[in-house]
Amino acid sequence: GEDVEQSLFLSVREGDSSVINCTYTDSSSTYLYWYKQEPGAGLQLLTYIFSNMDMKQDQRLTVLLNKKDKHLSLRIADTQTGDSAIYFCAEASRGKLQFGAGTQVVVTP
Amino acid sequence: ETGVTQSPTHLIKTRGQQVTLRCSSQSGHNTVSWYQQALGQGPQFIFQYYREEENGRGNFPPRFSGLQFPNYSSELNVNALELDDSALYLCASNVPDGELFFGEGSRLTVL
Numbered sequence: 034g035e036d037v038e039q040s041l042f043l044s045v046r047e048g049d050s051s052v053i054n055c056t057y058t059d060s061s062s063t064y065l066y067w068y069k070q071e072p073g074a075g076l077q078l079l080t081y082i083f084s085n086m087d088m089k090q091d092q093r094l095t096v097l098l099n100k101k102d103k104h105l106s107l108r109i110a111d112t113q114t115g116d117s118a119i120y121f122c123a124e125a126s127r128g129k130l131q132f133g134a135g136t137q138v139v140v141t142p
Numbered sequence: 143e144t145g146v147t148q149s150p151t152h153l154i155k156t157r158g159q160q161v162t163l164r165c166s167s168q169s170g171h172n173t174v175s176w177y178q179q180a181l182g183q184g185p186q187f188i189f190q191y192y193r194e195e196e197n198g199r200g201n202f203p204p205r206f207s208g209l210q211f212p213n214y215s216s217e218l219n220v221n222a223l224e225l226d227d228s229a230l231y232l233c234a235s236n237v238p239d240g241e242l243f244f245g246e247g248s249r250l251t252v253l
Contacts, residue, residue, distance in 0.1 A: 037184070068244075075144075075232060075246040076185070121184050128198050129175065130234075130242065132184030 037124055039133035046141055051109040053136045055122035058103060062124035065098060067107045070119045070135070079107070079120075114140050144168075148233050148245035156253050160221045163248045165233030167214040173197070173238055174216045176208060179230040179247070188231075191216060192238070220250075228252045 037057045045051045057065070066081040082089045082096045082105075089096045095108040105122055119135040145168040155161050167174055173192045177185035187200035191210035205221040214235070220227055230249050234242040 076234075076244040078241065078244075081241075123184075128190055129187040129200065130177075130185070131187070132177075134182075134184045 037122060037131050037133040039120075039122055039136045041134065041136060043136055043138045044141060045112050045138065047112060047114060049112055051107075051112045051116065051138055051140075053107045053109075053120050053122075053138065055105040055107075055133055056103055057105065057122070057124045057131070059124055059126045059131065060100075060103065062126045064125040065096075065105050066123045066125065066130065067094075067096065068121045068123060068132075070121065072118075076121070109138075112138075112140050114142065116140050144243040144245065146233060146235050146243050146245035148231075148248050150248055151246065152249045152251075154251045154253060155223050157223055157225060159223050159252075160219065161223060161250060163218045163220075163231050163233075163250070165216045165218070165235070165245060167216065167233075167235030168243060169214055171214060171235035171237055171243070173236050174210055175234045175236075175242065176216075176218045177232040177234065178202070179232060180226075181229070185232055188218070223252045225252050 039055045067079045068076040093110045097106045117140045121135045123130040123132045147166045175190040176188040179185040189199040194210045210216040230247040232247045233245045236242045
């Protein structure tokens with residue numbers, strides 16, 4: 034079946050890099066996404082990667098995709114307190130998004 | 143600002159009642175999807191509408207139904223509410239194969 038898994042919690046010091054990991058199971062996924070959700074808010078698309086790419090960089094964000102292992106990661110460089118939020122990875126398959134349970138990132142001063 | 147607006151933002155209902163949630167999409171976005179996000183979980187796909195027809199459904203019972211209108215608005219209806227229906231309901235719109243734009247959600251509490 035389809036399943037997306039993420040670690041539940043990450044604590045990081047301000048200025049350090051954060052790495053959030055995700056595994057998925059559907060090999061037919063066309064796109065993989067990272068969303069950010071702040072308390073009481075909706076989902077904000079951070080970045081996405083096509084399934085035929087292995088890396089994408091967008092300012093402080095770097096996405097790495099290992100398609101063989103079905104592993105996706107999001108690296109946030111120079112993490113700031115405003116990066117504290119829940120981060121969801123999602124795979125696009127058959128016209129819908131399948132989300133993980135989210136990783137809560139807490140940035141400490 | 144995603145251009146997708148949802149209403150109401152919060153509402154409280156009792157078990158057994160019915161609820162209608164509304165979504166207004168960006169002009170030109172003829173695909174709309176609805177997701178349910180229970181507390182502490184990721185969003186779960188409910189269904190998708192394309193040009194006013196249901197175009198895919200997740201693992202939700204028939205008491206969850208929807209409508210899509212030609213003016214890029216849509217509705218999610220839930221009948222016979224249960225306590226477990228308490229969640230944040232997210233609407234997302236897109237052009238086919240394009241980026242999904244999410245609204246801020248409607249938070250439903252069932253007592």
